[in-house]
Amino acid sequence: xxxxxxxxxxxxxxxxxxxxxxxxxxxxxxxxxxxxxxxxxxxxxxxxxxxxxxxxxxxxxxxxxxxxxxxxxxxxxxxxxxxxxxxxxxxxxxxxxxxxxxxxxxxxxxxxxxxxxxxxxxxxxxxxxxxx
Numbered sequence: 509x510x511x512x513x514x515x516x517x518x519x520x521x522x523x524x525x526x527x528x529x530x531x532x533x534x535x536x537x538x539x540x541x542x543x544x545x546x547x548x549x550x551x552x553x554x555x556x557x558x559x560x561x562x563x564x565x566x567x568x569x570x571x572x573x574x575x576x577x578x579x580x581x582x583x584x585x586x587x588x589x590x591x592x593x594x595x596x597x598x599x600x601x602x603x604x605x606x607x608x609x610x611x612x613x614x615x616x617x618x619x620x621x622x623x624x625x626x627x628x629x630x631x632x633x634x635x636x637x638x639x640x
Contacts, residue, residue, distance in 0.1 A: 531629060539622040553611035560604035567597035 574590030581587050 528633070535622060535626055535629065538625065542620075542622050550612055553608045556604050556608035556611070560601045560608060563597055563604065564601035567594050567601055570594035570597060 570590055571594035574587055574594050577587035577590055
C-alpha cells in the first residue's frame with residue numbers, strides 16, 4: 509500500500525511540476541506577445557515623430573518663404589497668408605511631436621499585464637504551498 513501512495517504522491521508531484529512548467533511557458537509567451545504589441549505601438553509613435561519632422565521642415569520652408577515675401581513686399585496679403593499657413597503647420601508638428609513622445613514613454617513599453625499575471629500566479633502558488 510505504501511508503494512501505491514508513493515506512486516500517487518510522485519505522480520501528483522510530476523503533474524504539479526508539469527502544470528507549473530506549462531504556466532511559466534504561457535507567461536513567457538504572453539510577455540513576448542505583449543512586448544511585440546508594445547513595440548508596434550512604439551513604431552506608430554516613431555512614425556508620428558518622423559511625420560512631425562517632415563511637417564516641421566515644410567513649416568520652416570513656408571515660414572522662410574513667408575518672411576522673405578513679407579520683407580520684400582511689405583504688407584502684401586500673399587506673404588501673410590504664407591505666415592498663417594506656416595504657423596498652422598508648426599502647430600500640427602508640435603501636436604504630433606507631443607503625441608509621439610508621450611506614446612514612447614518606457615512605462616508604456618513594459619509588459620504590465622504579464623507582470624500582474626506572474627505576481628498573481630506567484631501569490632496563488634504561495635497560498636497553495638502555505639496550505640499544505
